[in-house]
Amino acid sequence: MAIATTTATAPPAAIQPVTVPSRHFDAWATLTRRRLALSTRTPREVVIPLLTPVLFALVIAPALSDTVGRFQPGLDYMSFVAIATVGLLVPISCMFAGLGVIIDRRGGGLRDLLAAPIARPLIVFGNLAVAVLLAGLQLVVLVVAAVLRGADFHASVTGIAWFAAAALALAVTMYGAAEALANVMPTQEEYIGAVPAVAIVPWFFAGSLFPISALPAGLGFIAKLLPLTHALALMRYGLIDHRATGLRDIWGMTNPTAMAALSMTVVTLFAIGLTALGLRAFRRASLH
């Protein structure tokens, strides 16, 4: 039952924005600075993901090298495992970054960001930039630690480029997975429970500690579908495995550059696909 309806009368209002529109880049830079400040406020998100990979690089890789020895002529097993630790570090680091998404949603400032006059995907891209940056810094620490412990990298400009591109694409892929997962997991506890399955389990099948040719045929086929397998083969091709044995295990071809390009394409497609998935999950979680 409506009692009464009155029509409001007040001075007319000019229909003009009160502020200059934020340009996309300015908004993205602001969101990135915000996320960086939140992520680096405590050492937890920076240091904890480093612990296991550094342990591998400093202790386990040399020990494995001593006990397992050289399984391929000309390939230092310690360096082989040192690259594998990158494949452990990047996923763990990026998955940890996904925790910030849940914190933002449940008790942080996300809703104010959603009310801002910006394109909302920029929020995800700001988070992505910081996740990639932090993973990159951790990766540098890890590589330096491995070199100090005796890893033998033969880096050329082209090799470093393959390594960096593969690491970057892997980081984007894993952050896309983290963003998607964080937007469907209601709590941090559930998210943390899912992290090992996404960040660690694939590592054992991706040619981290031994070539995928040593796996049973079925598992070997599955390994070839994992972006981590391609990223590890690319990073090794760039720094230690100039004969591209890892890439040959995947593609069975003879041209290393062609195989590297194919694997790079695979990892890039994963990066694009999982980023799109992350954006979609973000949109569904934030827009009802």
Add this chain to the structure above:
Amino acid sequence: MTSRASIQVHGLRKIYPGGVEAVRGLDFEVASGEVFGLLGPNGAGKSTTIGMLTTTIVPTSGWARLAGIDVAADPIAARRLSAVVFQDSVVDGGRTGRRNLETHARLWGVPSAVASRRITELAAGFGIGGLLGRPVETYSGGERRRLEIVRALLSQPRVLFLDEPTVGLDPRIRYELLDLIAGLRARADMTILLTTHYLDEAEQLCDRVAIVHAGRIVALDTPAALLAGLGREILEVRLYADAEEGLARLRSHRVAGRDAFVIGSTITVPVHDDSARDTLAAVGDLGLAVAAVTTRPPTLDDVYLQLTGDRLGAAA
């Protein structure tokens, strides 16, 4: 549709997945500079309405405009004109108050120098100038809410949404905040849409109030006009016996009209023409088992209870 309106809402409806119809076709307009209240209990659809106006909830049907801009067709432009103070605390607790404010100002495109000046002025005005260097997680609930109001004002929004701004605060801080929000009325260029389930808050702050019940507006007018509908006084009669039966007897003897209603064991009788004393005498003549009687001026609480009681009665 009025071209002067800052907020225009027509046929706005929201059905969530699963079939819950939170908002069932709202129509209202809010003039520029007006303070407009959506008043109703939890679950009435107030926050869903704000969510649709701030473009975080997609309407199922209907439309809404802020200063003439369709929120669905051009959401970024609509958001540029508005700011929100949310029902829950929405801040980066690990960052300082100043950093929270600066981030908001940048995202709304406020130039740095202007933002810096406004932060200083507004924070001082809201009594949090000395807190800005501290992480927000060290703020009290009232301090956080002040920070959020300052943040919302930084872009000088044309439309300010206050979603239950005092909920969960202790009474002293609540009244302090009400005083500060009342001060916002002086900003003639800003339209405020306030949701609340505190009736005194709506009465104190709003030029007009829409009473929302189960996703529908059941009354919309100025607080004074809504109260006038309940007469000059309210007579409350608490009975030892069945109150519904008592009300039927009061109505049959024309002591109470159709606008009288029952909550629990109490009959609420709006007194229009007679004095409360005459009405009370008439109640006494009927020989009802009266436990207590009070008279008082009508409040929006009575308006709400009357309207929703009628509806619930009709539904039953």
